[in-house]
Amino acid sequence: MKTIKYILASLALTASLASCVKSLDVTPIDPNKNTADKAFTKAEDYNAFLAGIYTGYATSGYYGPDGDPSISGLDGGMSQYIRGMFHLTELSTDVYVCGWNDEGVPDVCQMNWDASTGLIYSIYSRLFFQIAQCNEFIRQANNATIDLPNKAEWIAEARALRAWSYYHALDNFGNVPFADESSLVGQTPGRITRAALYEWLEKELTDIIDNSALAERAATEYGRINKTAAKMILAKLYLNAKVYVGTPQWDKCATVLKDIMDDGYSLHTTSVGGIYSPYQELFLADNDQRTDEIIFSIEQDGIDTQSYGVTDYLIFAFTGGNMNAADLGISSGWSGCRATPEFYHKFSAGDDRAIFWTSGQTEDVTDMTEFTNGIGIQKYKNITSAGNPGSAAGHPDTDFPVFRYADVLLMAAECAMNGSTVFTAADGLNYLNEVRARAGLDPESTLSVDTILDERARELYLELWRRQDLIRYDYFTTDKYVWQWKGGTHDGQAVESYKNLFPIPVSDMMVNPNLEQNEGYNK
Numbered sequence: 001m002k003t004i005k006y007i008l009a010s011l012a013l014t015a016s017l018a019s020c021v022k023s024l025d026v027t028p029i030d031p032n033k034n035t036a037d038k039a040f041t042k043a044e045d046y047n048a049f050l051a052g053i054y055t056g057y058a059t060s061g062y063y064g065p066d067g068d069p070s071i072s073g074l075d076g077g078m079s080q081y082i083r084g085m086f087h088l089t090e091l092s093t094d095v096y097v098c099g100w101n102d103e104g105v106p107d108v109c110q111m112n113w114d115a116s117t118g119l120i121y122s123i124y125s126r127l128f129f130q131i132a133q134c135n136e137f138i139r140q141a142n143n144a145t146i147d148l149p150n151k152a153e154w155i156a157e158a159r160a161l162r163a164w165s166y167y168h169a170l171d172n173f174g175n176v177p178f179a180d181e182s183s184l185v186g187q188t189p190g191r192i193t194r195a196a197l198y199e200w201l202e203k204e205l206t207d208i209i210d211n212s213a214l215a216e217r218a219a220t221e222y223g224r225i226n227k228t229a230a231k232m233i234l235a236k237l238y239l240n241a242k243v244y245v246g247t248p249q250w251d252k253c254a255t256v257l258k259d260i261m262d263d264g265y266s267l268h269t270t271s272v273g274g275i276y277s278p279y280q281e282l283f284l285a286d287n288d289q290r291t292d293e294i295i296f297s298i299e300q301d302g303i304d305t306q307s308y309g310v311t312d313y314l315i316f317a318f319t320g321g322n323m324n325a326a327d328l329g330i331s332s333g334w335s336g337c338r339a340t341p342e343f344y345h346k347f348s349a350g351d352d353r354a355i356f357w358t359s360g361q362t363e364d365v366t367d368m369t370e371f372t373n374g375i376g377i378q379k380y381k382n383i384t385s386a387g388n389p390g391s392a393a394g395h396p397d398t399d400f401p402v403f404r405y406a407d408v409l410l411m412a413a414e415c416a417m418n419g420s421t422v423f424t425a426a427d428g429l430n431y432l433n434e435v436r437a438r439a440g441l442d443p444e445s446t447l448s449v450d451t452i453l454d455e456r457a458r459e460l461y462l463e464l465w466r467r468q469d470l471i472r473y474d475y476f477t478t479d480k481y482v483w484q485w486k487g488g489t490h491d492g493q494a495v496e497s498y499k500n501l502f503p504i505p506v507s508d509m510m511v512n513p514n515l516e517q518n519e520g521y522n523k
Contacts, residue, residue, distance in 0.1 A: 080309025084123030094483035115503035134162035138181040152213035229296035254415040254422035265405040268293040273385030277352040285390035285397040295403040302392030320371040329382030331393040338374025342483040417447040
């Protein structure tokens with residue numbers, strides 16, 4: 001990470017880091033430290049292990065963008081955590097198409113996946129690899145026999161990161177294997193239902209927020225998770241409660257959001273460099289300075305933290321055609337991803353968030369393999385707010401914003417629309433229009449499902465929220481809303497409702513008899 005420049009490999013080894021996914025071959029990082037008593041001898045070892053957990057969200061391994069991935073047998077670029085999440089949560093939606101024929105990419109893009117789709121297996125594996133590392137850190141830190149000055153705070157960080165990954169598992173896979181720090185290492189994990197995992201997450205996050213030593217905003221080191229980020233995970237849990245457990249929790253969500261509003265974050269509304277809009281500055285190479293709005297981010301550095309995922313993917317994969325790669329601060333494009341016409345047309349003239357490339361591109365995607373079919377997206381750039389390129393053209397400095405204050409305002413507006421007693425309808429409309437004003441748009445006069453969903457689409461695209469937003473209002477699989485290539489046809493069509501959840505990969509079903517396949521995938 002930028003703040004811990006020289007990372008000792010995570011110290012998580014075969015004996016101590018058996019994954020929840022028993023079919024994974026977790027490669028030892030340092031063969032000279034293959035047991036806990038050798039690996040954890042001083043406080044710096046625990047700090048290095050925690051740094052390794054953060055690194056697991058930012059890269060594929062500890063030795064370069066595709067060198068010695070942490071999980072053997074998986075492509076280091078395609079299986080990187082954030083890139084994998086993009087495949088599930090954005091590639092499966094109306095936001096963009098990808099013309100590559102890599103295993104699983106066309107299937108996810110056209111909603112034709114099944115339990116054998118490798119792209120799904122790769123992110124499922126990453127989720128539980130991260131959870132396993134968090135479990136082991138908590139276990140070792142709890143049992144430490146040496147003095148750890150930051151023990152309580154470090155354990156709280158690992159718990160919050162574990163909750164974030166378990167939230168991704170709940171949202172995308174529903175009923176999953178479960179293990180925590182009390183589980184026996186190497187034991188086949190049991191299955192937890194979506195409802196039970198929801199209950200566990202609610203209790204875990206509430207305890208982290210109310211009772212742990214997790215840092216408040218004022219004491220947060222950039223790139224590390226804090227209490228506000230933990231509140232965001234809890235708010236997302238409540239926002240989607242009807243989907244997860246069948247009972248809406250708009251008041252609970254609104255109460256958490258109101259608490260977040262007191263933590264001191266705000267919209268970034270003034271351009272620092274005077275070149276790009278305030279919105280665009282949130283996605284540039286110096287966005288680590290945008291801590292007025294960005295609550296938590298995954299760090300990238302063109303020299304020290306290189307990856308073929310995260311914003312590397314969001315810049316390189318979206319560059320092609322007659323775009324000038326140097327204008328984006330990169331060496332070349334991968335010619336993969338473009339916006340669908342349905343998504344492109346959600347933006348009106350004058351919207352600062354409409355960061356598209358139209359030259360040489362057609363709106364209609366008649367051939368997904370042809371990069372000039374579809375409108376280019378240039379939301380992320382490896383350029384600073386002053387207009388200078390990042391530190392390296394091969395990999396960006398641009399960090400990925402996991403949680404932003406704009407999302408707080410839009411969630412609050414949605415709670416108000418759904419009858420929350422915490423925010424009035426007028427409050428909700430004001431919050432939504434605050435976001436629109438930053439984008440240079442006139443205010444809306446009423447709140448509706450489509451108003452909320454379209455505003456969230458425009459504000460939060462390529463930030464991992466689109467799939468769950470569509471599912472929340474039954475737009476993801478049904479014919480209420482279709483887009484080009486949904487369901488594998490040019491004009492789009494409804495797909496089976498069971499695809500609101502992804503399948504448990506067949507490889508994990510084979511090695512864990514405790515698991516049950518999600519409905520619809522046993523055909």
